Amino acid sequence: MIAFALFRESSPALFSLMSAVFGAIIGSFLGVVAERIPPMLLDDETRINLLFPASHCPACQHDLAWWENIPLVSWLALRGRCYHCASAIPLRLWLLELFSFLFFGATAWCIPDIPALFSLWLLSAFLLPLAIIDGRHMLLPDCLTQPLLWAGLLVHLVHPTLPLRDAITGAMVGYLSLWLLYWAFRLITGREGLGYGDFKLLAALGAWCGWQALPTVILLASLTGLMGYFIFIKSGNKTAQIPFGPALAFAGLITFILQIFSLIA
Numbered sequence: 001m002i003a004f005a006l007f008r009e010s011s012p013a014l015f016s017l018m019s020a021v022f023g024a025i026i027g028s029f030l031g032v033v034a035e036r037i038p039p040m041l042l043d044d045e046t047r048i049n050l051l052f053p054a055s056h057c058p059a060c061q062h063d064l065a066w067w068e069n070i071p072l073v074s075w076l077a078l079r080g081r082c083y084h085c086a087s088a089i090p091l092r093l094w095l096l097e098l099f100s101f102l103f104f105g106a107t108a109w110c111i112p113d114i115p116a117l118f119s120l121w122l123l124s125a126f127l128l129p130l131a132i133i134d135g136r137h138m139l140l141p142d143c144l145t146q147p148l149l150w151a152g153l154l155v156h157l158v159h160p161t162l163p164l165r166d167a168i169t170g171a172m173v174g175y176l177s178l179w180l181l182y183w184a185f186r187l188i189t190g191r192e193g194l195g196y197g198d199f200k201l202l203a204a205l206g207a208w209c210g211w212q213a214l215p216t217v218i219l220l221a222s223l224t225g226l227m228g229y230f231i232f233i234k235s236g237n238k239t240a241q242i243p244f245g246p247a248l249a250f251a252g253l254i255t256f257i258l259q260i261f262s263l264i265a
């Protein structure tokens with residue numbers, strides 16, 4: 001940690017640039033996580049995991065050469081199409097790499113506290129695939145929400161930005177508050193407004209941000225969700241089901257960033 005802090009202090013621009021490149025590589029891996037976890041969970045026939053098989057075109061199955069797999073660059077060079085069969089490579093994968101590139105670079109530039117910076121990167125590495133998977137499949141997998149909760153507690157054990165007591169209480173209150181809301185909504189309307197994944201994600205965010213931050217997270221997530229809902233309706237989409245996970249992930253990330261800034265201010 002001290003070596004990173006010294007490096008950042010001596011050449012902040014180079015540190016930010018290298019962080020951005022690291023972010024693009026992480027973003028590329030997060031794309032694999034977001035694409036592969038749903039079939040791993042939903043399709044009993046599938047034989048993939050996060051490492052096997054190697055990166056390949058899902059349309060023509062050919063293994064990607066190293067130059068077809070460079071974060072940010074390859075998608076542009078190939079103009080978003082497979083080199084062999086010309087089928088489209090999803091734009092969302094490139095956007096995820098671009099976002100990670102900018103996010104890691106910008107946060108490295110703005111946050112001098114290295115443990116807090118690395119914690120934020122870890123949090124974002126869980127929240128980005130969770131938001132994408134929930135947005136596409138209405139699913140918040142336990143294999144991401146559960147480790148995220150433990151990681152939050154561990155972060156506050158190693159480098160406390162808030163007392164561990166507040167983090168543990170945050171996890172419990174986060175889960176229970178949405179659980180109660182779910183049952184109240186269900187008893188009154190007879191419908192399900194939230195999923196169990198939402199409770200687990202808010203529990204994890206409670207562990208990361210502390211119980212005191214939960215009202216902020218819920219308010220911010222509700223406003224974001226509402227905005228998403230209106231954009232959906234305006235675009236002519238009449239489906240009533242809107243995933244809450246992306247809004248929760250966004251709200252949790254913003255809240256944690258604000259906490260870091262209030263800490264270093």
Ligand SMILES: [Zn+2]
Nearest residue numbers: 057060082085
């Ligand atoms: Zn192909």
